Amino acid sequence: MIDVLVIGGGPAGVVAALRAADSGAKTALVTRDEFGGMAANDGPVPVRTLAHAARLIREARQLGRYGIVVGDPVLDYQRLLERVREVVTDVRAHSTFRSQIDSVNVVVHENVGGAHFVDPHTVETATGLRLRADKIIICTGGGSRRLSVPGSELSATHSDAWSLTSVPPSMIVIGAGATGAQVASIFNAFGSKVQLFHTGTRILPTEDEDVSAAVAAAFRESGIAVRENFGCIESFEKTASGVRMWFSKDGKRESAEASLVVTAIGWIAETADLDLAKAGVETNKRGFIGVDEFLRTSAPHVFAAGDVTGRLMLVPQAIQDGFVAATNAVRGATMKFPEQAAPIGSFTDPEYAQVGLTETKARATHDIVTAIVCFDSTTGTIIDGRTNGFCKLIVDRQTRQILGCHVVGERAVEITQVAAVAMAGNMRVDELAQVPLSFPTYAGVLGRVGASASRRLNLKRNLAGQSYGE
Numbered sequence: 001m002i003d004v005l006v007i008g009g010g011p012a013g014v015v016a017a018l019r020a021a022d023s024g025a026k027t028a029l030v031t032r033d034e035f036g037g038m039a040a041n042d043g044p045v046p047v048r049t050l051a052h053a054a055r056l057i058r059e060a061r062q063l064g065r066y067g068i069v070v071g072d073p074v075l076d077y078q079r080l081l082e083r084v085r086e087v088v089t090d091v092r093a094h095s096t097f098r099s100q101i102d103s104v105n106v107v108v109h110e111n112v113g114g115a116h117f118v119d120p121h122t123v124e125t126a127t128g129l130r131l132r133a134d135k136i137i138i139c140t141g142g143g144s145r146r147l148s149v150p151g152s153e154l155s156a157t158h159s160d161a162w163s164l165t166s167v168p169p170s171m172i173v174i175g176a177g178a179t180g181a182q183v184a185s186i187f188n189a190f191g192s193k194v195q196l197f198h199t200g201t202r203i204l205p206t207e208d209e210d211v212s213a214a215v216a217a218a219f220r221e222s223g224i225a226v227r228e229n230f231g232c233i234e235s236f237e238k239t240a241s242g243v244r245m246w247f248s249k250d251g252k253r254e255s256a257e258a259s260l261v262v263t264a265i266g267w268i269a270e271t272a273d274l275d276l277a278k279a280g281v282e283t284n285k286r287g288f289i290g291v292d293e294f295l296r297t298s299a300p301h302v303f304a305a306g307d308v309t310g311r312l313m314l315v316p317q318a319i320q321d322g323f324v325a326a327t328n329a330v331r332g333a334t335m336k337f338p339e340q341a342a343p344i345g346s347f348t349d350p351e352y353a354q355v356g357l358t359e360t361k362a363r364a365t366h367d368i369v370t371a372i373v374c375f376d377s378t379t380g381t382i383i384d385g386r387t388n389g390f391c392k393l394i395v396d397r398q399t400r401q402i403l404g405c406h407v408v409g410e411r412a413v414e415i416t417q418v419a420a421v422a423m424a425g426n427m428r429v430d431e432l433a434q435v436p437l438s439f440p441t442y443a444g445v446l447g448r449v450g451a452s453a454s455r456r457l458n459l460k461r462n463l464a465g466q467s468y469g470e
Ligand SMILES: Cc1cc2nc3c(=O)[nH]c(=O)nc-3n(C[C@H](O)[C@H](O)[C@H](O)COP(=O)(O)OP(=O)(O)OC[C@H]3O[C@@H](n4cnc5c(N)ncnc54)[C@H](O)[C@@H]3O)c2cc1C
Pocket: 007, 008, 009, 010, 011, 012, 013, 030, 031, 032, 033, 034, 035, 036, 037, 038, 039, 040, 042, 043, 044, 047, 113, 114, 115, 116, 139, 140, 141, 142, 158, 179, 270, 273, 274, 305, 306, 307, 308, 312, 313, 314, 315, 316, 318, 345, 346
């Protein structure tokens, strides 16, 4: 009998297995496909590689401005896909804790097909492997939600988009959350004529409203047709050159056509094949596995971690989840998931990122001050010719604590990491303004915006010269 069996080899499962074995438990990990999960094979790693290619195209288009004469960049999509495969293999081999897992003697069963419960302590895989364990941690992640309208089988998901053999001449992307926005932005950069459809009133609905507006404007400027609040999809039909989508709003019927339709309308848990009832594990109303603060499921010996719990569906949170679940599986319920503001960002053009509360949410619960510094007034962005964007800080008026930071523009995701560290360290905004951040850098904008917020709080005399000199 194994002490701890982990199902799923993504970031949550890998870290759960590592932590369980490190804590002295005899541990096995079983995963349907390749080690590394969606994170390495089908999500952030391929996306970030394609986004990097889109960035290189952007950079190449700037060369003339800096006196470097070359021809227009031409994308060889086949070669790019080879590069994506190279990167995925490299990441899987070197950056997914694989060597650590092997060094602590976790028994890894990869590519064994879907596992399901046979009884509360026994799991069997599609290839017939049977494993019995005292404690089980489910880390099976999630998958794209599909539309259920006539002809929806004609639409693709982000996974299909990465495996195209050529760049489609035109593309409809449905859903403008993080995934849809990235697909739209990347293929727009590669030359597809992109239409981005979003049912809500604004794209990127979980971002600060200023961020949604700025990204939507930049997308439109770059040629993406952004259709917010477009109504309801009725059906899809095949055409000679692709797919036609029929949709309606207020009784008015319209259609749009493209060579490829990609849906990015949300995420569902990968639980359908697990036969959870045999282990007494219940799912919540959204279909994700319900967990308590110790990541225990409704079955006392079964834990769940990562996307399959439907909480914050990101790699760092999956990693934290795996650590917490394994700690509690081995040592008893002793560790809770840490409450922390988590930076979230996306590699679109322009990039956008956030940490903490949006302005609307902050206003609902705090008396706030906001400050914005635009990228056309910061030195690093002017040097690099990347003046589109801004950094916005939201601060509590009484405590001077930073409640949120929202960035649009070049290196937005990296800038937000620095803000997240300041927030995790409970830094007051005037303290942030006094850190002599390097000049001229992208993250340096945080000193400027911190100084600007501090001035609004009438804290001028406490500010160091550099940040004050906005
Ligand atoms: C397009 C895209 C871009 C993203 N970009 C980012 C980003 O930039 N930053 C970020 O932090 N996050 C990003 N994410 C989210 C991130 O990929 C997930 O949050 C993360 O992979 C979740 O890890 P996990 O371990 O919970 O699940 P996964 O990584 O999904 O791993 C689950 C594993 O379980 C296996 N499995 C499933 N069912 C079974 C079964 N029945 N039996 C055995 N094994 C099974 C799967 O094969 C897989 O290996 C992105 C996601 C997508 C789709």
